[in-house]
Amino acid sequence: MKPYGLVIAISLIFAGCNSVGNEKISTKHKKWSPKYAKGFSFEEKDGVTYLNILNPWPGSNFKQQFALISENDSLKANKSLAINIPIKRWATSSTSHVGFAEELNELNSLKALSGTNYVSSEGVQSRINKNEIVELGQTGQPNIEWIIRNQIEVYLNFSIAENASVQSLLEKAQIPMIYIGEWNEKHPLARAEWIKVFGVLFDKQKQADSIFAAIETNYQKWKKRAEIEGNAPNIISGSPYNGVWYAPQKNSYMQKFYEDANLNYVWKDLEYTGSLQLDMEFVFNTGKSASIWLNSSEYQYLSSLEKLNPLISELSSVQNSGVYNTSKSKVSEGVLFYEKGVVRPDLVLKDLIQIGHPNLLTKHKLHFFEKLRK
Missing domain, CATH: 3.40.50.1980 (Nitrogenase molybdenum iron protein domain)
Structure with a gap:
């Protein structure tokens, strides 16, 4: 995904601008925050889009920032803090991340996870039985050697505190570890809105936005019916x-x-x-x-x-x-x-x-x- 693609989309949302003929799209607004979720945001600096992870567990002041770049971009950055879009090989410590990926039809890019015995997705279980997805080990103690050897591009982590030892080892191998804090959100729609993070990582932002919009509409419709x-x-x-x-x-x-x-x-x-x-x-x-x-x-x-x-x-x-x-x-x-x-x-x-x-x-x-x- 070209980084300016997300920037343009963000600008359209906030500024309501359109690109017609030779008219220029306004990029005045540089930051975008989700409607419900509090644990992530996006921003644009010097033509590059960044994913911000904010306070992924209760009471934390922990933050992460990752540059989202395409394979053709020449951005010079620490590779452990830059993510090539779309990700094609990823691993996770949480089965809840599987739900987001399945909505975006991205199960084939999942290579390993913690707790394979607890995955409810039939598609994932089928791939586990074929050894196409492997058990990564206990949550918080993933098989780092396997992650590095199998060229995992991004490790998505569930954690109730900073896991500095794992993060340090992955950073040395130039593999980003993202703390996914959807579980820390209090509003049901806030947790669901994290699909937008997965959408950006898989270069399926429009699809993710569309899925969430439909979920939000249905949720609010039934809430009003119940009222x-x-x-x-x-x-x-x-x-x-x-x-x-x-x-x-x-x-x-x-x-x-x-x-x-x-x-x-x-x-x-x-x-x-x-x-x-x-x-x-x-x-x-x-x-x-x-x-x-x-x-x-x-x-x-x-x-x-x-x-x-x-x-x-x-x-x-x-x-x-x-x-x-x-x-x-x-x-x-x-x-x-x-x-x-x-x-x-x-x-x-x-x-x-x-x-x-x-x-x-x-x-x-x-x-x-x-x-x-x-």
Whole structure:
């Protein structure tokens, strides 16, 4: 991708200029920030477009900047900080990155990833079985030797903190390591908007923009449909582990989904560092009457849940079979929600609306959730 291609697109978005005949396109605006996401931006300097990565984990002030260049450009820059567009050989530490690549039909360029047993994509699993995609090793400890030996052009990294040792080794080999911080975004559309980063890396910016625009339109349409439903059912969320109930906190990613699906999450005003940690007595006293229980851990049967604590069987959601969990993958040990739901929040929202307001979506089939069986 020629760097000025992105610059022109950015200029058009902000300045509303058109190129007709010999008229010049304005490039006055040099920076572009996404509509929802806070973890990345683009800017143009001296005719070169740069990708900025901003604060990719909670509480960080970490930043990265990469020059986006074509193979024909003569930019003189540290190769570990410059990315040839489009990338043709990449590796990743996160299955959520697979979801973005699949939307852009870029699975063939993926060569390795961490957690091959958890990938839900049938296309990726097929290539794994053919040894066309290999296991890269534990997240945070990738097989650096393999990455270098197999001429990987870019390593996409999920991390909850700076991984300086891996980054240093890859920089010495002149291989960029990009911290992809979509998971740190709070708004569902903000996470999905990271497809624009993948679009630029694969030189498919227009396609990525079009995909996101359709997702945003669908999401907002169904959000408005849910708003007209006056009755918001009470719901609880999360699951118990070793006597502690872990649940989404105020202003979290899942809490935003519940709000937009017009579901009354009973703990929506509670704040904590990370997930809420509630005791069972509090859960019972505040959530007993909730008609729906979402994200109930890995269990598929109500009887399995009831064995965890005697109070669970007294919850209305359990008594009325209103308990839902994220669906298991049909081709791996993974969960489709964590791979595909990130890039398709519109489908997640439709699932939640169907669960809470079934009269709005009588023919909708759940994509990411399933009701627990007795």
